[in-house]
Amino acid sequence: MGSFATALEELTLVVFTTLAPAGVCACVIVAVAAMWGTADDAERARLQHMCSIPLFLSMVGLVMSSTHLGTPTNALYVVDGIGRSPLSNEVAACVLFMGSSGMFWLYSFALAPRAPLQKAWTIANAVLGVVCVVSIALAYNSPTILTWSTPFTPLSVCLEAMAGGPLLALLVFRASTVRFSDVVERRLITAGFACFVASVVLLVAQYAHLHTLASGVVSAVALVPGYPAVLLAYVVGGAVAYGLTVRHVASGLFPKLPSFLSGAEGLGSKLAWSIVANALFMVVLFAVRFCFYMMHLTYGIGF
């Protein structure tokens, strides 16, 4: 089976690893911003309600990943492998995070939610979120898989989550019509963009590393012939996505800019641009994740 067909078979996992880590990261950012930011009670409630966006995306990823199973009805046995199997750890961590975050989201609709409880719950969700992303990152850590059992794999998943998460969190801010100070947004964007740049560097290093790997039957780099083009698309797409987001911050930083440059056309427009930025980032990230599955190679005799 060719490497493209291999990745195509794992298409639902490609979707899962594209959406879920960034979604989890965004959930944590929004929840923390809602509880410890400058939002008042009404704004906090709106932010928590709109957390449904990243939560929904994460759940779409999780549900899609389960559809690649031949017999999902047997999946409850997954608890058997917790601690032993990286995949079991991943599933358990994802279910725990999404269950807890889902309950937290429901609780945000309570008439008089208790702030201390919400704060404690947010901390717990943040910890579960970190565990969830790390467990997704480590799910492919099998020593016999040459191309996946490298530090590049978990690091790139984490960095991609931290690059996509802030973009998604900003979308939630826009959708909930909550405006944090420009300084807060700028820090969030700077952190996200730094993670994006780091992920690019890591992916380039990973591609260089592929040239040194081969099994008895095929070289790793031959499995992903289009990887340089995909990396280029990721660089351009990610940069444009962040550019579209910075455009709105620009209105605060450079008030004299023309409105079509500064993004001061109004909230609806900001939300629309934020959606475009996120869609663009997810598309290029999807391509990178697709290549990840294309490069599957044991050190043995698998084709």
Next chain:
Amino acid sequence: MTQYGFYFNGPRCTGCKTCSMACKDKNDLPPEIGFRNVYEYTGGTWSNEGGLWKNDVFSYYVSLSCNHCASPVCMEVCPQGAISKSEETGAMSVDPEKCIHCESCLKACPYDVPRYDEAIDAMVRCDMCADLIAQGKQPVCVEACPLRALEFGDIEELKAKYGDVSAIAPMPEPTTEPSIVITAPINGKPAGDTAGIVANEREIS
């Protein structure tokens, strides 16, 4: 636990694939599933030195099934605990009631062994012909080999008899302790060698 395994006598094997066919027949396997495959490893070049043509061309066969490893990575990564190792024989087996066809075992197996069987909606593999062994017989691949290139038995006894080589090219270095002993064919290359290619990729199932 007694670990049973296979012995492959490389110099005897002619690549006839009777072992594969007997296995398919006995287990009623469809064309896309093979519990035992015969790999044809081929390589080398011709060179002209002072008007004389010389070559280092080689081609040989390696018959492989599940190696029922002593450190089975497939069992380690299975999230379902669906893969187990027999206490009596060391044979690996899959519980179809637990398997979810996530293919974690296939992704991790360095010998590319587990296969998905649509008929039972689960991963399948060689079980050393457990039913035949229970009757005191040999696995069908061993019985069928016309060259007597395969043997089956206690892996420690096979090692004592034939040595402890458990990998040649195109097999990988034996990090999972495969229960196999090999006598290398003529011109056999060491595990990890990349001078040759698997010439019959499309025959592997």
